[in-house]
Amino acid sequence: MTPTPEQVHNRIAMLRAERGISRRELAEALGVHYQTVGYLERGEYSPxxxxxxxxxxxFEVPVEVVFSLEEFPRLGS
Known part of the structure; x- marks a missing residue:
């Protein structure tokens, strides 16, 4: 059996929404393609x-606020 890679969970979409930033705006600020931001948000790509x-x-936060190896708890839980 082949080991499966661990998924990296993130809060990029939540952080963007809190700040009213589009994927395209974030991508331009980071110097990446806007689709890369979408891949990151969906967990299809680990940065x-x-x-x-x-x-x-x-986002002016510690990296652990953005990324985790465990799922983030649901808001309001």
Whole structure:
């Protein structure tokens, strides 16, 4: 049996929504294609360490606020 890679969970969409930022605006600020932001949000792509740190810096939060190896608890739970 082949081991499955661990999924990296993130709060990018929530952080964007809180700040009223579009995927395209975030992508331009980070210097990536806007589709990359969508892939990240859906968990279809795990960011490089460099990109993860840039995202955390952009949102002015620790990287652990944006990314986790465990699912984030649902809001209001």
């Amino acid at each position: 490089s360490l460099h990109l993860a740190l840039r995202l955390a810096r952009y």
